[in-house]
Amino acid sequence: MDQIYTTKGYVDPSILEKKVIVSDEPQAHITATEYWLEGELVRRDVDIALKGREIALEMANLS
C-alpha cells in the first residue's frame, strides 16, 4: 500500500488509526479524514461539498 504524507513524513497507513467525521452544515457537506499515530493527530484532510446560493432579484413597482 502507498505511504501517505503526515507530520512525521511518509508513513505506512497500516500503522495509523483512521477516523472519518461527516457533518452536514446548512451551507456544505463536510467529510474530515483524520490519521492518528499513537494518540497524535498526524494528518487531517477536509473535503467540503459546497452548496450553491440563490440570489433573488427584486424590482420596484412603477410609481
Next chain:
Amino acid sequence: MANTQAISGVMKQVALGAVVDGKALKAALYLASATTNGSNSAYTATGEVSGTNYTAGGVSVTNANTASLTGTTAYWTPSAAIVYTTVTLATAFDAVMIYSTTDSNRNLGVYTFGSQTVTAGTVTLNMPTNDASNALIRFA
C-alpha cells in the same frame, strides 16, 4: 393571459456573465474569527488563513464555465474543485472568498462552511452541479 412583472432571464445572464465569463479567479480561505462578507468589495488579506504551504491570496479557480440560463434563472459554477494541497492550517477557518483578479480582485462571493482545521493534508472544495437548482451562484 395576464402580463407578469419580471426581470428578464437574459438580463440576469448578461449581468452574471459580466463578472464571471472568461475571468481569472482565485479563492482565499478565511479564519473562523474573521468578518469577511458581502461588504468586502475586493479580496482582503485581513483575516485570511496562514500556514504551511498556503500562499496569501489562495489558489487559482478553474473557470471554464460561462453564465448559463435555464428558464429565468441565470447560474454559474467553477468548472473544477478548488484544492489546497498538503497544507497545515492550525487555526480554524470556515469561509472561502472567490474573487476576480481580472477585475482588481473584485469579490464575487464569500461561502461559509463548518469550522475546520487541516494538518499536513488537503482541503478540497467540491462544487455543486452547475444547473439552475444547484449552481454556486444563481440569480433567480
